[in-house]
Amino acid sequence: MNDYTDLAGKTKSFGDATSEREVRELDRGYVFHSWSAQNKIDPLPVARGEGVRFWDYSGKEYLDFSSQLVNLNLGHQHPGLVAAIKDQADRLATIQPGFANDARGELAKRIVESSFENARSVFFTNGGAEANEYAIRMARHHTGRQKVLSRFRSYHGSTATAITLTGEPRRWANGTLDPNIVHFFGPYQYRSEFYAESAEQEAERALRHLEHTIELEGPNTIAAVILETVTGTNGVLMPPPGYLEGVRALTRKHGIMLICDEVMVGFGRLGSMFAFQQFNITPDLVTFAKGVNSGYVPLGGVILSADVHNSFTENTFFGGLTYSGHPLACAAGVATFDIFKRENILERVQDLGERVIAPTLAEFAQRHPSVGEVRGRGLFWAIELVANKSTREPLIPFNAAGDAAAPMNSVVSACKEGGLWPFAASNRLQIAPPLVISEADLRLGLSIIDNALHVADAEASKLRE
Numbered sequence: 001m002n003d004y005t006d007l008a009g010k011t012k013s014f015g016d017a018t019s020e021r022e023v024r025e026l027d028r029g030y031v032f033h034s035w036s037a038q039n040k041i042d043p044l045p046v047a048r049g050e051g052v053r054f055w056d057y058s059g060k061e062y063l064d065f066s067s068q069l070v071n072l073n074l075g076h077q078h079p080g081l082v083a084a085i086k087d088q089a090d091r092l093a094t095i096q097p098g099f100a101n102d103a104r105g106e107l108a109k110r111i112v113e114s115s116f117e118n119a120r121s122v123f124f125t126n127g128g129a130e131a132n133e134y135a136i137r138m139a140r141h142h143t144g145r146q147k148v149l150s151r152f153r154s155y156h157g158s159t160a161t162a163i164t165l166t167g168e169p170r171r172w173a174n175g176t177l178d179p180n181i182v183h184f185f186g187p188y189q190y191r192s193e194f195y196a197e198s199a200e201q202e203a204e205r206a207l208r209h210l211e212h213t214i215e216l217e218g219p220n221t222i223a224a225v226i227l228e229t230v231t232g233t234n235g236v237l238m239p240p241p242g243y244l245e246g247v248r249a250l251t252r253k254h255g256i257m258l259i260c261d262e263v264m265v266g267f268g269r270l271g272s273m274f275a276f277q278q279f280n281i282t283p284d285l286v287t288f289a290k291g292v293n294s295g296y297v298p299l300g301g302v303i304l305s306a307d308v309h310n311s312f313t314e315n316t317f318f319g320g321l322t323y324s325g326h327p328l329a330c331a332a333g334v335a336t337f338d339i340f341k342r343e344n345i346l347e348r349v350q351d352l353g354e355r356v357i358a359p360t361l362a363e364f365a366q367r368h369p370s371v372g373e374v375r376g377r378g379l380f381w382a383i384e385l386v387a388n389k390s391t392r393e394p395l396i397p398f399n400a401a402g403d404a405a406a407p408m409n410s411v412v413s414a415c416k417e418g419g420l421w422p423f424a425a426s427n428r429l430q431i432a433p434p435l436v437i438s439e440a441d442l443r444l445g446l447s448i449i450d451n452a453l454h455v456a457d458a459e460a461s462k463l464r465e
Helices: 017-030 079-091 102-113 128-143 160-165 169-174 199-217 243-253 306-310 327-342 345-367 402-417 439-464
Strands: 046-050 053-056 061-064 119-125 147-151 181-184 222-228 257-261 285-288 300-305 371-377 380-388 423-425 428-431
Touching: 061 439, 079 327, 102 119, 102 300, 102 327, 119 128, 119 306, 128 147, 128 160, 128 222, 128 257, 128 285, 128 300, 128 306, 147 160, 147 199, 160 169, 160 181, 181 199, 199 222, 199 243, 222 243, 243 257, 300 306, 327 345, 345 371, 345 380, 345 439, 380 402, 380 439, 402 423, 402 439, 428 439
Parallel strands: 147 181, 147 222, 222 257, 257 285
Antiparallel strands: 046 053, 053 061, 119 300, 285 300, 371 380, 380 428, 423 428
């Protein structure tokens, strides 16, 4: 049986201990990994991926419930994406961004036409962090202002301005690389900073806090407010009714650009092409990456409104990238739009989210004492784990490491032992499978999580003793 193909193009079978050892030795000998103490990690060698699954070299199968890094919207080895890349490579593998290219232009056209009223153009980047960097640069040049407001409990990337925008512990060790970033609190009703007792109160008080921040920082000094339309890694925090509309009103009032970071939630994750389309707002700039082509070739970008675009019709925009709008990446992006239409991806995501995930997680919350809250939409959800439902004490402390993180590590291990690769962050299990997942596989994954929650229940019980 031929289970996978190695680097030399040779077909191999699972259980090949020599191949696995060679992959581990190459990785540990030469690869420097992100967000890691290098001697404290042991990356799993992966031999093959297909659809919503991947396999290690022993043949152990994992249901990918994290879409890798929430980018693999169309799953592993989607034949439509692979074919598009091969076809493009055969006719024009690469061309610098100063030339016009059909794949690049066609993808930009489709993105603009599927985004927001008054959208005008797309600037392509290699990923999400660069997209946020360039969106901030455009907002600053357009307004002539320098300050940017960003929320706590956010992640916007790890390059200089992007990591400063980030409102969580990964920023701390990097210092303040962009001194013109100001952080503020967004809504999070389950752990409200505003002592809110309802979603309406949370929205109202969070907006008042933002308004005061703008007033005290000086409206005429602020170029932009940037926010994840739905907060991603930091908790799948859904904006309460009226919040995003209120942010849009405040920014318009003061001539501040609104940037929606849709790197994680764009391209179908919530059941619409872009998440902001579910909240009755029109941003000035939108950043994207990940799901635009499922990361088969690195690609990101910024969607510009006509107003921002027109700032650079006669004035030079000083910015660029060697691989901006790479033809292979853009060909996969064009194919993504075709696949979404052909396979009814958006409709499937809405249906599975409403009919399968929402009621299943609600039942988990009723039955498991470790489940404090569930929240989400489409194929993007969070299960917040607590030690005590009454006090809402998290299962592990904020920014836990070492022994303090052990209860959550046990839950993650239970998922992996059950054949599911989870998306775990802090005290949460987050659900983000590929958008092509079948109902049967979705229910299978949820059943594995259900079993892992019994481990969480036991860990919570120990903490209460």
